[in-house]
Amino acid sequence: MSGLSLDKLLKKAENKLQNVHEIVQEKSYELIRQAYKESIFVVITEGFRSIEQQHKLYSKGRATPGSIVTNAKGGYSYHNYGLAFDIALLDDNGEVDWTIDRRWKKAGEIGKRIGLEWGGDWTSLKDYPHFQYTFGLSLSELRSGKKPEKQTEKASRVLIEYGGRGNHVQLIQRMLIHLGYSLSGGADGIFGSSTLKAVKAFQQALYLQVDGIVGPKTLEKLYRNFNKTMF
Ligand SMILES: [Zn+2]
Numbered sequence: 600m601s602g603l604s605l606d607k608l609l610k611k612a613e614n615k616l617q618n619v620h621e622i623v624q625e626k627s628y629e630l631i632r633q634a635y636k637e638s639i640f641v642v643i644t645e646g647f648r649s650i651e652q653q654h655k656l657y658s659k660g661r662a663t664p665g666s667i668v669t670n671a672k673g674g675y676s677y678h679n680y681g682l683a684f685d686i687a688l689l690d691d692n693g694e695v696d697w698t699i700d701r702r703w704k705k706a707g708e709i710g711k712r713i714g715l716e717w718g719g720d721w722t723s724l725k726d727y728p729h730f731q732y733t734f735g736l737s738l739s740e741l742r743s744g745k746k747p748e749k750q751t752e753k754a755s756r757v758l759i760e761y762g763g764r765g766n767h768v769q770l771i772q773r774m775l776i777h778l779g780y781s782l783s784g785g786a787d788g789i790f791g792s793s794t795l796k797a798v799k800a801f802q803q804a805l806y807l808q809v810d811g812i813v814g815p816k817t818l819e820k821l822y823r824n825f826n827k828t829m830f
Contacts, residue, residue, distance in 0.1 A: 603640050603689065603691075603693055605631070605632065605635045606823070606826070606827055608631050608635065608640060608641065608642065609628060609631060609632075609823065611642050611643070612627060612628065612631055612641075612642065612643040615642075615643040615644065615645065615646050615684070616643060616646045616647075616684065617646065617647065618646065618647035618681050619646040619647050619681045619682075619684060620680075620681045620682055620732070620747060621815060621816060622732065622747075622815075623681065623682055623683070623684065623731075623732045625815055625819065626710075626713050626714065626715055626730075626732060627643060627646075627684050627686075627730070628819065629713050630686075630706070630709055630710050630713060630715070630730070631643075633709045633712075633713070634705070634706050634709055637705055637709075639688060639702045639705055639706055640688060640689040640690075640693075641686050641687075641688060641689075641706060642686065642687050642688075642689060642695070643684050643685070643686055644685045644686060644687050644728065645678065645684065645685045646678070646681070646683075646684045646685075647678060647679075647681045648676065648678035648679055649679065650673035650674050650679050651673065652673075653669075653671060653672065653673040653674065653675070653676055653678065653679050654672065654673035656668055656669050657669055657670075657671065657672045657673065670724060674738070674741075674742045675738055675742075676738075677731040677732075677733060677738070677741075679741075680741045682731055682732055682733060682734070682736075682741075682747070683729060683730065683731035683732075684729075684730055684731075685728040685729050685730075686706065686728050686730065687728060688702055688703065688706065699727060703719065703727050704719070707719040707720070707727070710730045714732065715730040715731065715732050716730065716731050716732070716733065717729070717730055718730065718731075734747035734748070758812060758813070758814050759771055759790060759812070759813035759818075760790065760811065760812040760813065761790055761791075761792075761794075761795050761811060761812075762790060763790040764788055764789050764790065765788055766788065768788050768789065768790045768794070769786050769787070769788035771794075771798075771813055771818070771821060772785070772786035772787070772788070772794060773786045774821045774822070774824075774825040775794070775797045775798070775801060775821070777825060777828065778801070778821075778824055778825060778828065780797035780800060780801060781793075781797070782794055782797055795811045798811050798812075798813060798817065799811045801817070801820075801821070802817055805820050805824075807820065
């Protein structure tokens with residue numbers, strides 16, 4: 600395997616996932632991670648597509664030259680709402696390899712295991728590279744302006760903040776210490792002012808929103824930076 604580190608794949612993905620819903624982003628990172636364990640190298644080729652871009656794409660092979668690439672008009676694709684992404688698979692040399700083989704099926708299975716819908720299951724026009732997460736919203740609901748929750752029910756999501764205690768707190772403290780942030784009480788499992796300061800410093804350093812709360816984005820960055828220093 601020629602230098603195709605997981606970290607590299609995750610970084611590549613990050614660039615393509617701008618304006619994609621953060622929960623969908625998390626799922627795509629999870630897909631990349633789990634596929635990597637099976638020696639399947641996933642890159643994201645496209646995430647958010649504006650309605651205007653979708654119109655242009657739809658015109659291709661219809662009003663403009665070329666062959667038809669989509670049946671979805673502007674506003675008729677989950678990409679237009681930041682709820683879909685497309686992948687490609689790389690071979691061992693890091694080249695895109697479009698051979699539809701068992702790796703694609705496996706990638707589809709992994710995606711479905713983490714709650715995504717896979718275009719490879721579609722009956723009319725199979726779209727192997729495509730994954731989406733709809734939050735139960737139809738395209739017509741989305742077109743009429745309905746939006747998925749920014750954060751799904753908070754209860755099921757980890758939010759670690761000032762005043763919190765327990766294993767979650769201890770875990771992030773360990774990572775912060777490992778990353779060079781000093782905590783007066785060490786990894787004591789209590790989210791006090793020194794932990795708050797460290798979290799804010801970390802968020803600032805990584806251009807995250809500096810709110811001192813460890814939500815999904817901060818947690819993801821913590822894990823990623825921590826893992827980077829482990830290998
Ligand atoms: Zn797609």
